[in-house]
Amino acid sequence: MKIPYPVLLKRTEDSPKWLPVVTSVGAVLLAFIISGVILAVTGADPFKVYSYLFKASFGSWGAFSDVVVKATPLLLIGLGCSLAFRMRLWNIGAEGQFFVGAFMASAVVMVPLVNLDTTPRWAIISLMAALGMLGGSLYAFIAGFLKAKLNINEIIITLMLNYIAVLWNNYWIFGKWSESGFQMTKTFPKSAWLPRLADYAKQVPAFSGMTLHLGILFGLIAAVIVYLIVYRSKWGYKITLIGDNPRAARYAGINITANTILVFMVSGALAGLAGMTEVSGVVHRLQERISTSYGFSGVIVAWLAKLNPFAVIVVSILFGALLVASREIQPSGISFLIQGITLFLVISSDVLLKYEIKWVRPAQETAQ
Amino acid sequence: MTFPEETNTVPAVEMQDIVLRFPGVLANDHVNFTLYPGEIHALLGENGAGKSTLMNVLTGLYKPQSGEIRIHGKKVSFNSPRDAIANGIGMVHQHFMLVENQTVTENILIGLDTPRFALNLKKYDQEISNLAEQFGIHIDPTAKIWQLSVGEQQRVEILKILYRGANILIMDEPTAVLAPQEADELIETLKGMAAQGKSIAFISHKLTEVKHVADKLTVLRRGRATAERVDLQDFTRESLASLMVGREVIFNLHKCEQAAGREVLRLEDVSALNNKNLPALRNVDLALHEGEILGIAGVAGNGQSELVEVITGLRPCTGRIWLEGKDIANKPPSFSINQGLAHIPEDRIGVGSAPNLSLTSNIIMKRYDQQPVSQKWQLDYVAADELAGGLKTEYDIQAPSVQTQARKLSGGNLQKLILARELSSTPRMVVAMQPTRGLDVGAIESVQQMLLNQREQGCAILLVSEDLDELLSLSDRIAVMYEGQIVGVLCSEDFDITQIGLMMTGTLPEELPEKAQAEQASIEGTPSSFDEVLDNLHNYEESSQAKQPAEIELFSESAEPTEVLPQPESSATPEDPPLNLTEKERVLRKVLGENYKQGDDE
Numbered sequence: 001m002k003i004p005y006p007v008l009l010k011r012t013e014d015s016p017k018w019l020p021v022v023t024s025v026g027a028v029l030l031a032f033i034i035s036g037v038i039l040a041v042t043g044a045d046p047f048k049v050y051s052y053l054f055k056a057s058f059g060s061w062g063a064f065s066d067v068v069v070k071a072t073p074l075l076l077i078g079l080g081c082s083l084a085f086r087m088r089l090w091n092i093g094a095e096g097q098f099f100v101g102a103f104m105a106s107a108v109v110m111v112p113l114v115n116l117d118t119t120p121r122w123a124i125i126s127l128m129a130a131l132g133m134l135g136g137s138l139y140a141f142i143a144g145f146l147k148a149k150l151n152i153n154e155i156i157i158t159l160m161l162n163y164i165a166v167l168w169n170n171y172w173i174f175g176k177w178s179e180s181g182f183q184m185t186k187t188f189p190k191s192a193w194l195p196r197l198a199d200y201a202k203q204v205p206a207f208s209g210m211t212l213h214l215g216i217l218f219g220l221i222a223a224v225i226v227y228l229i230v231y232r233s234k235w236g237y238k239i240t241l242i243g244d245n246p247r248a249a250r251y252a253g254i255n256i257t258a259n260t261i262l263v264f265m266v267s268g269a270l271a272g273l274a275g276m277t278e279v280s281g282v283v284h285r286l287q288e289r290i291s292t293s294y295g296f297s298g299v300i301v302a303w304l305a306k307l308n309p310f311a312v313i314v315v316s317i318l319f320g321a322l323l324v325a326s327r328e329i330q331p332s333g334i335s336f337l338i339q340g341i342t343l344f345l346v347i348s349s350d351v352l353l354k355y356e357i358k359w360v361r362p363a364q365e366t367a368q
Numbered sequence: 369m370t371f372p373e374e375t376n377t378v379p380a381v382e383m384q385d386i387v388l389r390f391p392g393v394l395a396n397d398h399v400n401f402t403l404y405p406g407e408i409h410a411l412l413g414e415n416g417a418g419k420s421t422l423m424n425v426l427t428g429l430y431k432p433q434s435g436e437i438r439i440h441g442k443k444v445s446f447n448s449p450r451d452a453i454a455n456g457i458g459m460v461h462q463h464f465m466l467v468e469n470q471t472v473t474e475n476i477l478i479g480l481d482t483p484r485f486a487l488n489l490k491k492y493d494q495e496i497s498n499l500a501e502q503f504g505i506h507i508d509p510t511a512k513i514w515q516l517s518v519g520e521q522q523r524v525e526i527l528k529i530l531y532r533g534a535n536i537l538i539m540d541e542p543t544a545v546l547a548p549q550e551a552d553e554l555i556e557t558l559k560g561m562a563a564q565g566k567s568i569a570f571i572s573h574k575l576t577e578v579k580h581v582a583d584k585l586t587v588l589r590r591g592r593a594t595a596e597r598v599d600l601q602d603f604t605r606e607s608l609a610s611l612m613v614g615r616e617v618i619f620n621l622h623k624c625e626q627a628a629g630r631e632v633l634r635l636e637d638v639s640a641l642n643n644k645n646l647p648a649l650r651n652v653d654l655a656l657h658e659g660e661i662l663g664i665a666g667v668a669g670n671g672q673s674e675l676v677e678v679i680t681g682l683r684p685c686t687g688r689i690w691l692e693g694k695d696i697a698n699k700p701p702s703f704s705i706n707q708g709l710a711h712i713p714e715d716r717i718g719v720g721s722a723p724n725l726s727l728t729s730n731i732i733m734k735r736y737d738q739q740p741v742s743q744k745w746q747l748d749y750v751a752a753d754e755l756a757g758g759l760k761t762e763y764d765i766q767a768p769s770v771q772t773q774a775r776k777l778s779g780g781n782l783q784k785l786i787l788a789r790e791l792s793s794t795p796r797m798v799v800a801m802q803p804t805r806g807l808d809v810g811a812i813e814s815v816q817q818m819l820l821n822q823r824e825q826g827c828a829i830l831l832v833s834e835d836l837d838e839l840l841s842l843s844d845r846i847a848v849m850y851e852g853q854i855v856g857v858l859c860s861e862d863f864d865i866t867q868i869g870l871m872m873t874g875t876l877p878e879e880l881p882e883k884a885q886a887e888q889a890s891i892e893g894t895p896s897s898f899d900e901v902l903d904n905l906h907n908y909e910e911s912s913q914a915k916q917p918a919e920i921e922l923f924s925e926s927a928e929p930t931e932v933l934p935q936p937e938s939s940a941t942p943e944d945p946p947l948n949l950t951e952k953e954r955v956l957r958k959v960l961g962e963n964y965k966q967g968d969d970e
Contacts (some may be wrong), residue, residue, distance in 0.1 A: 234747045237736050241729065244722040250682065251711065251719050253702030293804040 020306060023352045027345040028318075031099015034345075036295045048328065056328035057321035065197065065212040069282060071320030073098070073274035073291070074217035077298025078316050079226045080270030082307040086230065087263050093143060094271040095144065095295025096135035096165035100271025102279045103169055104135030106286035109192045110177050110185055116251025121191045123231040128192065129218070129276050132293075136300075137265035141167065144264025148257040162295065173286055184287035194281035215277030219313075222270060226309040239263060292323065304346050378441040380567040381457075381817075386425055386435035396432065397591040403536065403567045408558060409597070410570045410582035414612055414808035418591040419571045423538045426569075427459045428452040439536070442924050445532050458682070459538040464521050466513045472496065473509045476528045497821040500527055504560045518551030526557070537561070539570045543577055544806060548834060555581045573808055575608050576837075589609040593870050594884030608710060609809055619907060628844065629658030632797050632828035633679070638687035638697070639852075648674040656828045657799070661819065663843030664832040667872050671756065671852035672832045673714065676801050679830070680704060680711045682781040690798060705734055706794035712786055712803050714832075720786045723775035727767055728756040730774045731789050763788035764814075787818055798822055801832040836865060848872055896946030 036046035057067045077094045084091040105128040107113060113131075114124060143161060147154040170183075177185040194213040200207035230236040242249040242256055250256055278290050302320055305311035319339070326335035381403040403409045406609040411419040424430050426437065428446030437444050439455045446452050468473050473492050491967040493509040500507050504525050513521060521541060529537060539558070543551040558568055558581065578585065579600055587595040587608070594611045603611075614775045630893045633656040642648035648671045656662050667674055676681035679691075683703040695705045713719040721730050732741050740751040756770040765784045767777055777785060783803065790798065799820060804812040819842060823829055824829050833839050838847055840863055847857045848871035855871045858864075 021593065022927075209401065232749075233745050234736055234742055236747070237729070237732075237747050240725065241722055241733065244724050245718070247719045248722045249682075251698065251713060253705045255700065257700070355760060 020353060023349040024304070024306070024346055027349040028342055031338060031342040031345045035334075035341055038337065039334070052329060053321075053325040053335070056325045061206070062209055063324065063362050065210040066324045067317060067320040069211050069213065069321045071316040072213075072215040072219050072277055072281070073294040074298055074301050074316035074319050075216075075313060076222060076270045076274035076277070077294055077311040078301035078305065079219075079222050079309055080267035081299050081302035081326055082305065082309060082312055083226055083230070083239070083270075084263055085302055086307050086324065087239045087259070087264055089144075089147070089260060089267075090155045091143065091158050091264060091267050091270075092155060092296070092299055093140065093161050093269070094274075094298050095291060095293060096158065096162035097139045097268040097271035098275040098278075099162075099165040099169050100139040101132035101136040101275030103165075103275075104171075105129070105132040105171065105274065105276035105279050106177075106185060106188075107131065108190045110172075116189050117193055118132055118332060119191070124192050125194060125214075125280065128280055129273060132272045133269040134272070136275065137269035138266025140264045141261060143270075144261040146262070148260035154308025169286065170288065173288060177286065179285075185285045186281070188284045192280060193284055194277060196281070203219050205270040211253070211282070213277070213281035215274075215281045218273060218277060219316075220334070222273070223309045223313055230309065271298070274298075300343055304343065353357070377405055379403060379438070380440060381426065381452040381569075382436075382438040382441075383422070384436045384438075386422060386432045386437075388421060388425060388430055388432045394591045396425070396435075397437075399586075399591070399593050400596055401426075401569075401586060402597055403569055405535075405567050406565050407569045407583045408560050408562050408570055408582045408599075409586065410572060410578045411586050411587035411588065412572060412575070412608065412612060413579050414573060414810070417588040417612070419573075419588055420540055421591075422572060422588070423459065423540065423569060426452065426536075427457055427538065452530055453534070453841060454537075456534050456644055457536045457538070458532060458534030460522065460525045460529060460542060462540050462542075462544060464525050466521055466524060467513045470511060471510050471512055472507055472516075472524050474525070475513060475524055476531050482926065496527060496531065503530065503557065504668060505557055505562065517550070519546050522550075522554065523557070531694075532840040535565070536567045536569070538571070540571045541573070542570070543572070543574065551577070552609055556800055557588055573612070575605050575612075578608070579605070579722075581604075612809060626659050626824070627824060628660040632658050632692060633830070634688075634690040635679075636688040636690070638678060638682055638685050640674050640685040642671075644676055648852050649678065651687075652852070654847060656830060656852060658826045658828055659823055659830040660844045661823050661831055661842050663869050664840035664849055665831065665836060665839050665846050665872060666849035668834055670849045670872075672801070672849055674852070675830060675849070676711070676714070676799055677783060678831075679799055680709065703764060707825065708794075710790035710793065710798045712798065712800040712807070713784075714801040714805075716782050716786060716939065717775070721774045721782060724773055727765070727770045727772050727774060727777075728752050728786065729757040731759055731770075733789060734791065759792055762792075772783060772903035779952060782806050783807060783811065783815060787815065791818060794825075795822075795827060797828040797830070799830045800830075802834065803831070804833070804835065812838075836868065840865065898908065908966075 032050065036050070039046040039049050055063070057063055077098065080096060080097075081091060092284065108124065108128045108131060109116065114127065116124065139161065140158075143154050143157040146152040146157055173183050175184060179186045194215055196213045197204075197210035199206040201210075228236075230239070238249065238254050238259060240253065242254060242259060246256055275290070278294075279286055283290055297319055301312060301315045305315045322335040322339055326332040329335075379402045381401065383399070383401040386396045386399045387394075387402070397418075399418070399422055401409075401422060406407060410421065413419045421430065425432050426446075428449045428451050430439075433448070437446070444451075444455060446455075452458075467478065470478075471489075473489060473496050476496055477487075477492060489510075496509045498521075499508075500509070507516075507520060507523050507527065511520075513524065516524070526537070542554055546554060555577075558570070562568055562583075570578070570582055572785045582600055584597050585600050585608075586593055586594060586605070589612060623785070633654075635652050635654040638649055638654075639647065640649040650671075652671075652675065654662070664675065674683060678685040679689060681696060681699055681704050684698050687697060688891065691704060691707050691709060694707060696707060703970075717723055722733070728749070729752075732747075735741055736747060736752075741748055741755060753770050759765070760767065760770060761785045765777070765788065766781050774782060774785065776960055787803075798819070798835055800857050803819065804815050807815065816838065819829055819831065831839065831842060843860065843863075845857055845859050846863065846868060848855045848868055850872060856877060858868065869951070
């Protein structure tokens with residue numbers, strides 16, 4: 001009947017500020033250990049695999065540049081999600097907003113909206129970025145409006161809108177904008193490309209071959225802006241208050257409807273910008289597979305970063321590294337295995353923040 | 369110490385010298401508790417006095433460091449609540465543990481070993497309805513929990529325990545969640561169960577209620593018993609209160625005479641629907657002046673919440689609401705906040721605060737947009753912390769720091785936090801709903817004094833309360849609500865608890881019996897307690913049922929005060945005979961003297 005060493009979970013009221021960092025890092029390390037065991041069981045040498053993974057992603061500046069390229073959309077999407085999640089708006093439609101953003105940015109080139117030969121490069125890129133953000137935010141507006149006005153579940157709406165966005169894109173790349181029957185548009189002219197490090201290889205030889213593009217700068221600026229919004233602004237206070245107790249926020253005179261729509265739109269704008277950086281900075285055309293489910297990974301990134309904008313930078317780079325590494329090792333599923341175990345453990349580690357775990361010996365328990 | 373018992377039966381529960389120490393706190397310090405079969409034994413004490421802790425020892429949740437528990441004379445040692453249940457001990461907690469979408473029967477059967485697999489609901493429905501009938505509990509076993517009122521849900525919890533064969537019931541502040549009528553019904557049920565031999569421990573911090581329900585009383589203060597197993601009739605409200613808090617509680621607050629000033633709030637023909645889209649307010653007209661407290665009396669659910677929500681902009685309405693000459697009806701809450709309207713909401717945790725945010729964040733909830741907290745788009749958290757720190761000291765909010773999360777505050781301190789936020793903005797008008805409900809006596813006093821201070825500063829106050837004593841002592845005028853209408857408004861010189869009680873059941877002022885009751889009151893001293901009023905109401909209701917068509921006739925009959933007033937249903941409670949003042953004083957002094965000695969001995 002009795003468990004010999006009962007585990008006692010005691011709710012802790014005050015946990016020190018450093019504890020979340022320790023548990024998160026601990027969870028990641030533990031994830032690598034567990035994955036290592038699995039690798040060892042399957043006959044591989046985990047140390048070799050890890051060192052190879054590490055080399056593949058951080059071994060050289062070139063590799064690291066690839067990692068950052070992968071991390072860029074994750075960073076932007078993760079930031080957008082972190083803002084929405086803070087208000088307990090479960091926007092899991094970043095994937096769809098990403099595609100609409102990519103579509104709108106591509107429209108600048110494909111329609112074309114401006115004369116691509118005479119308009120300066122910075123103007124084209126600015127327009128693409130602006131339209132990408134606009135597309136993402138308008139697409140998110142649909143969900144935000146339905147949630148705010150009619151209280152329709154935003155998870156279902158955003159999830160469904162993802163499929164619509166993908167199919168909408170397919171219509172254009174299979175039909176209207178198809179490049180001689182292939183499922184992609186023509187390559188954009190250079191004037192619609194985000195500047196890359198490789199472009200400056202003449203001046204700085206070390207940059208040759210580096211695919212790192214300007215998008216990461218967008219991401220870092222966005223991180224600073226989101227940080228200022230959340231931790232320094234009145235708006236961030238309102239978002240936090242609504243997130244913690246919407247009834248109290250309403251009682252305090254805060255307009256929840258407007259803020260719900262606004263947060264959705266900002267969240268969508270960041271995802272749309274991510275879509276723009278992918279078409280303009282990486283693939284240079286609109287095609288079917290521009291996203292390796294960045295929209296969903298971004299949700300995970302925001303969650304692992306505990307909604308902290310600066311932590312989102314770190315986590316998205318870690319995820320970018322795993323994505324790059326997955327190209328290098330066989331089977332490529334290994335990185336996804338590590339990703340999954342990490343997510344599982346980091347989320348589980350939350351229990352350590354809320355509870356103190358004690359092993360109670362029976363003797364101790366009955367001591368009078 | 370032992371108390372002589374009139375019967376020779378073995379006590380159902382005997383707890384002796386219970387000592388329970390938590391880190392830093394002595395929760396129970398050599399406490400004795402004895403409960404006989406067929407008895408209701410009340411445990412009275414402030415929040416944190418150790419009442420619930422003592423009962424959790426009895427239910428096996430805590431293990432005492434020393435002391436003995438005997439159940440029906442047999443020494444026991446509980447390791448878990450399971451052991452307690454096996455010994456016939458069950459507890460009804462304040463917060464119910466029921467599955468909303470399942471029926472009463474299903475909820476009662478949850479967790480039992482039988483039925484094992486196949487569930488013949490009909491058979492169990494019958495069993496449960498028999499059980500309910502046996503104890504005079506009205507419930508439909510096939511109803512789903514979400515369809516039931518709070519009071520009915522509580523009955524399900526009680527049945528759950530009875531079905532498990534408990535004969536010792538512990539009720540943890542059972543009336544805290546109930547409307548007065550429901551509370552009354554519960555008390556009747558408990559008395560019926562006691563009459564059938566069940567033993568009931570009744571935890572409470574409400575003085576009047578305890579006087580009404582219990583046979584014996586134990587008072588705890590800071591883990592110690594200040595009165596053990598004493599008879600209730602020897603005590604007055606005042607003497608009980610002083611046993612609870614250890615000092616004389618001033619029930620007569622300092623309230624200065626002042627004339628009301630110009631009009632601040634006016635409601636014209638205001639109607640509104642409730643959450644179920646049924647009419648909740650019907651053509652309400654009301655005016656409120658500077659330096660005036662307008663009390664709203666009424667049985668819970670007669671439109672008080674909707675009235676408050678309509679004024680504070682949280683609920684749409686028809687009609688007009690003028691605040692300082694501006695129509696605030698159907699304006700967003702921010703509009704009336706800017707007009708100087710403060711709101712002390714009924715639900716402190718669900719509406720009045722953001723539980724996971726800091727004290728600071730909770731303090732600035734309504735002024736994050738004002739200097740010095742606000743700097744253009746920015747929020748100056750340093751200035752906010754300073755503001756919060758100042759108010760924390762001024763309003764005596766007990767918390768480690770301004771960074772402490774609101775959910776870690778006790779009920780009284782949370783209410784102080786809300787008052788600090790609302791009152792420090794020098795409002796023109798305060799809407800306070802149940803501002804002292806669930807607080808302990810000390811906190812009640814300070815909250816009430818704060819409201820009176822606001823009144824002195826010329827603030828207009830709308831006070832909604834179910835505590836008639838509170839309304840009588842604070843209000844300048846009392847408006848009585850019944851089914852969404854204002855039945856009548858009384859000025860302080862006309863306050864009469866019986867009249868108000870009758871109006872709460874929908875009697876119009878012109879239908880009330882003449883000043884008879886008022887005269888009666890002045891002869892015997894104010895009838896003062898809510899319970900007495902309820903007794904009177906019962907009499908009134910019963911007789912009105914009997915003679916429904918001829919209401920007028922009834923009143924002419926009841927105009928003879930001696931017939932209606934002091935006679936409660938003889939079977940229900942042995943009411944203490946009315947004492948004149950000198951007798952009262954004598955008893956009080958005697959009792960207090962004894963108990964102070966007892967307290968000092970330990």
